[in-house]
Every structure is written in C-alpha cells, then in structure tokens.
Amino acid sequence: MSQTVIVQSRPTEKKTYRPMVLAALVISMFMAAIEMTIISTAMPSIVGELGGFSLYSWVFSAFSLMQAVTTPIYGKLSDLFGRKPIFITGIVIFLTGSILCGLSKSMIMLVIFRLIQGLGAGAVQPIAMTIVGDMYTIEERAKIQGYFSSVFGISSVIGPLVGGFIVQYAHWSWIFWMNVPLGILSIAGVVLFLHEGIEKQKRSIDYAGSGLFFISITSLMIVLIQGGVAWSWTSPQIIVLMLVFILGSGLFLAQERRTSEPMMPLHIWKNRFITVANTATFTSGALVIGLTSFLPTYIQGVMGSSAFVAGFTLTVMTVGWPIAALAAGHLIIKIGIRPTAVMGGIAAFIGSLFFITLDPAKGPIWAGTGSFIIGIGMGLTSSTFMISIQNSVQWQMRGVATASNMFMRLLGSSVGAALLGGVLNMRFKSFLSSADNPLGKAVSMNSIDQLLNSAGPHPMPANELHVVQHGLTIALHSVYWGVFALAIVTMIGTFFLPKKHTKQV
Known part of the structure; x- marks a missing residue:
C-alpha cells in the first residue's frame, strides 16, 4: 500500500539547537529506562497490596514485550515521517500508560496498563539514540554515545534505589506518576529546539510485516512466561502458541524479502558488526533484567532487608556503568x-x-x-556495540540499524524476564511438593505475597516464614545460574567481533 509520507533527511544544524535537544533526549531516555527498573524494589509492596504473585514477571514482561515489538516499527516510521512527530507520539502514549498504572486496583489492571506504557516507550529510546546519531559527526559520536550510554546505565540502575525510597516514604503509585513532568519537559525541548530538514516522497509502509512480527514475538513471550507454570509444556495452549510463532516467523521473513520497504531490512544482518553486537546485546539485556527484576526480592524476602537496601545493591551499578561507558569512547x-x-x-x-x-x-x-562489576561490563559493551553499529552503516540506514540494536536489548529483557521468571515459578512450585517443605499445603505461591508484604497486619508464623524463605532462596539461586549462563554467552560473543572496524560511508 503506497501513500505520500514525509521522509527525514539530515537535520540542519543551523536550525537545531543541539545542547537543548540533547538535554530533552537525556530526560526522555532517563524516563523510559528507569521505568523498567524502578518497579523492581516496589514490586514486593505492590504484590502485598494487589496480590497476584503468579503475575510477577508479567509486570516486567508486559512493558518490555510491547517496547520490543514496537521499536523496529517506530524506527521505520521515523524514517518515513520524521523523528520528531513519532518521538512526541511515543511520549504521549507512555505518559498515558504511566497515569493509568498508578491508578491500578489489581495486578491484571497493572499488567494491561504496563502494555500501554511499553507501547509508548518503544518510540522513545531508539529514536532518541537515532537523533543523536543524526546531530553529531562520526568524530563526535563516540564521546556523545558514551555519554548517552552512561545516562541510560545510570537511569536503568538508579531506578531500584528511587523505587525503594518512594515505597518507603510514599505510595508506590508515584513511581509511575513521576514520569509526567519529565515527559512534558522532554516534549517541550524537542518541539522548540529540534528542526528537521524533510522532503516528501512516495513510500510504502510494511503493515503486513509489522503485524506478523508483533504476533510472532508476542506468542513466544507468552510461551516463555506461562510454560511450566500456568500451562504444562505439552498443553494445547503452548503447542498452539509455538506453532503461531514458527508460522508467523516464517511468513515475516518471507514478507521482508519481497516487500520494497521492509520493516526490518534483512540485509543489514549480513554486516558482521550488527550480527555479533546485536546477539551479545540480546544476552546482556537478559542478564541485566535478571538482576534488576529478582535481586530486590532476594534482599527483601530472603535477607529481610529494607526496600532501600535492596535498591542500593543495584544502584551501585551506576558507579561502574557510566565510568566504563565514558571510558569506552577513548578505549x-x-x-x-x-x-x-x-x-x-x-x-x-x-x-x-x-x-x-x-x-x-x-x-x-x-x-x-557483583552489581558494580557487572555495571563495568555493561558500560563497556553497550557503548561499544552502539558505536560500532552506527559507524558501520551508511547514514540512510542508521535509523534501522540503531533500532535493531535497541530491539535486541529489549527483546533480551523480555525473554530474560519471561524465562527467568518462569524458572523462579517452576523451581518454587517444585519446592512446594518436595521433602524440603515440611508444612505441605500450608505453604503455597500465595505465601510469597504475605512474605513480601512487610506492612501486613498479620505477620507470618516463624516456622512458615523459615520454610518460605528457604524455598525462595532455592528458586532464586536457580535464577542466578541463568544469569551466569547469560554472562558466559555475552563474553563469548565479544570475541567474535571483527578485528578491524568498517568505516561509515
């Protein structure tokens, strides 16, 4: 289907006030990135109030899933209609979801509203990174992307500390409502100071590819989250969803090969920098979400520490991440x-x-x-991957290439939250029926809700508390073995990057 749309050309630097645009983009990146992790230390309080621990991983997965599946779509739309209108649209949707999340009265409502949040967030981060690539030269980009990556790292891991502070001194709903003033500031900065040079061309939008991509990835996410917990791995639901994923993926690849304007041009994956960097980005994204999602539960539920302490164990990552990200540009x-x-x-x-x-x-x-050292690793790899990808393609492909890397990080987060959440649920469920649980049916998945609700009016009996903490320790230890495996794959992937860098044409 063809229609007249606006296609972005290189922005005119004389009209764009770069410092103010950069400030607005930093705010937007902070807002979207912190939302993935700020909820981690608030989740025990949210579960204590709303219940529904079985949907724990869905609160993370719903956001990252919708963000992941829409990122390549928004990246393509920004090439067609311009960065500015798509970026602003994404922030408006994100703020709408944020307000609704704070008004949630049940875990199901929260999951649904997190989907809306993710729908908007899919436009924020990749387009912000692309605008930075548009505004700055190759020589400037290593420094700016290193700085930008450090902002992403800081906002990602400072979230748990901020979340713990809000939960301790206010209501958890404010972790969502704090986005409103940040989003308004970001919109104002882009509207007033970013001026794009544009031209009109007749282009087509790959609606079929976008739809097939969305259906395929969503089916896979549901399988990873529900498999072995709500549904057995051989259940009709799992089998049908896997068939949908396989069939949808095949149709998506066929569509991308034949359409004139593919949502995700497959030829970019022939670039070794893109293939290797994106694969390692996928596993590193899963690694980080494995920590930010489940470490606070260990610190609060098993160790009995406060939400503030739980946030601190992740926030120290902000010390290592930005230092390493800034150093990466020079290295x-x-x-x-x-x-x-x-x-x-x-x-x-x-x-x-x-x-x-x-x-x-x-x-x-x-x-x-451990968080600090992993922060060093993430700062070095995330900056290096983004810089190498943007500098290895022509300017006309930068938006798609940038979106592909952001997509793989978000997909990694989605798969990581779903897979590791499934490991947690299955391992605890196995513990309940094992000899390690002397209380039998007196302990259930709902016992974790009570354990994490430190403000509850009816404290858990000491013997039950000990059993639940023991089971949670076993389950979370399995999660950390998963994190260890992801770290190994990420490390191996870095050795496969090309020795020499391909200069941008």
Whole structure:
C-alpha cells in the first residue's frame, strides 16, 4: 500500500539547537529506562497490596514485550515521517500508560496498563539514540554515545534505589506518576529546539510485516512466561502458541524479502558488526533484567532487608556503568572495538560469579559488589556495540540499524524476564511438593505475597516464614545460574567481533 509520507533527511544544524535537544533526549531516555527498573524494589509492596504473585514477571514482561515489538516499527516510521512527530507520539502514549498504572486496583489492571506504557516507550529510546546519531559527526559520536550510554546505565540502575525510597516514604503509585513532568519537559525541548530538514516522497509502509512480527514475538513471550507454570509444556495452549510463532516467523521473513520497504531490512544482518553486537546485546539485556527484576526480592524476602537496601545493591551499578561507558569512547580509539568489548564481557562474567555464590550469610555487600562489576561490563559493551553499529552503516540506514540494536536489548529483557521468571515459578512450585517443605499445603505461591508484604497486619508464623524463605532462596539461586549462563554467552560473543572496524560511508 503506497501513500505520500514525509521522509527525514539530515537535520540542519543551523536550525537545531543541539545542547537543548540533547538535554530533552537525556530526560526522555532517563524516563523510559528507569521505568523498567524502578518497579523492581516496589514490586514486593505492590504484590502485598494487589496480590497476584503468579503475575510477577508479567509486570516486567508486559512493558518490555510491547517496547520490543514496537521499536523496529517506530524506527521505520521515523524514517518515513520524521523523528520528531513519532518521538512526541511515543511520549504521549507512555505518559498515558504511566497515569493509568498508578491508578491500578489489581495486578491484571497493572499488567494491561504496563502494555500501554511499553507501547509508548518503544518510540522513545531508539529514536532518541537515532537523533543523536543524526546531530553529531562520526568524530563526535563516540564521546556523545558514551555519554548517552552512561545516562541510560545510570537511569536503568538508579531506578531500584528511587523505587525503594518512594515505597518507603510514599505510595508506590508515584513511581509511575513521576514520569509526567519529565515527559512534558522532554516534549517541550524537542518541539522548540529540534528542526528537521524533510522532503516528501512516495513510500510504502510494511503493515503486513509489522503485524506478523508483533504476533510472532508476542506468542513466544507468552510461551516463555506461562510454560511450566500456568500451562504444562505439552498443553494445547503452548503447542498452539509455538506453532503461531514458527508460522508467523516464517511468513515475516518471507514478507521482508519481497516487500520494497521492509520493516526490518534483512540485509543489514549480513554486516558482521550488527550480527555479533546485536546477539551479545540480546544476552546482556537478559542478564541485566535478571538482576534488576529478582535481586530486590532476594534482599527483601530472603535477607529481610529494607526496600532501600535492596535498591542500593543495584544502584551501585551506576558507579561502574557510566565510568566504563565514558571510558569506552577513548578505549575504542586507542585499542579498538573488539578489545574494548572483550574487556566488558570478562567483567560481566566475573560479576555473575558473585550471584551464583550468593547466600543470606554474605549479605547485601556481596550482592552490591557483583552489581558494580557487572555495571563495568555493561558500560563497556553497550557503548561499544552502539558505536560500532552506527559507524558501520551508511547514514540512510542508521535509523534501522540503531533500532535493531535497541530491539535486541529489549527483546533480551523480555525473554530474560519471561524465562527467568518462569524458572523462579517452576523451581518454587517444585519446592512446594518436595521433602524440603515440611508444612505441605500450608505453604503455597500465595505465601510469597504475605512474605513480601512487610506492612501486613498479620505477620507470618516463624516456622512458615523459615520454610518460605528457604524455598525462595532455592528458586532464586536457580535464577542466578541463568544469569551466569547469560554472562558466559555475552563474553563469548565479544570475541567474535571483527578485528578491524568498517568505516561509515
């Protein structure tokens, strides 16, 4: 289907006031990134008030799922209609979802409203990164992207501390409502100071590809979240969803090969930088969400520490992440792309060792040390991957290439939250029917709701508390073995980056 749309050309720097646009983009990145992690330390309080621990991972997955499946679509639309209108539309949708999330009265409502949030967030981060790529030259981009990546890292991991602070001194709903003033500031900065040079052309929009992509990825996410928990792996629901995923993926690939304007041009994956960097980005995204989603539950539920302490164990990642991200820009110039990425992969591996050896006796300091080292790894790899991808393609493909990397990180977060959440639920469910549970049916999945509701009027009996904490320890330990495996894959992936960098044409 063809129609007249607006196609962005390179912005005119004389009209665009770069410092103010950059400030607005930083605010938007902070707003969208922090929303994925700020809820982690608030979840125990939310579960305590709304119940529904079985839907725990859905609160994370709903947001990252919708963000992941819409990111490539928004990236393509920004090439067709211009960055500015798509970016603003995304923020408006995101703010609408944020307001509704704060008004949720049940876990189901919260999950639905998180989908709306994710629908808007899919436009924010990739387009913000693309605008930065548009405004700055190749020489400037390493420094700016390193700075931008550090902002992303800080906002991602400072979230748990902010969430813990809000839960301790206010109501959890404010973790969503705080987005409203940030979103308004970001919109104002882009509207007033970003001026795009545009031209009109007749282009087509790949509606079929977008729809097939959405259906396929959504089916896979539901399988990963519900499989082995709500539905057995051989249930009709799981089988049907897997068939939908396989068939939908095949049709999507066929559609992208034949359409003139594919939503995700397949030829970009022939670029080795893009293929390797995006694969490692996928596993690193899953690794980070594995920590930010479930470490606060360990610190609060197993160790019995406060939400503030739980947030601190993740917030120390903000010390390592921005330092490493800023250093990455200089290291790339001095030692190259691959050595810088390998350093990050090794750091992520070392940090993951702290979590497979974590036990209640080691305390929050042990967990915080592991978070710091993983922050070093994420700062080095995330900056390096983005810079290498943007500099290895022509300007006309930068939007799609940037969106592909953001998509893989978000998809990794979605799969990580779903898969590791499924591991947690299955492992605890197995514990309930094992000899390690002397209380039998007196303990259930709902017992975790009561454990995490520290403000509840009826404290859990001591014997039951001990059993639930023991089961939660076993379940979360399985999650951290998953994090360890993801760190290994990420590290191995960095060794496959090309030795020499392909200059942008």
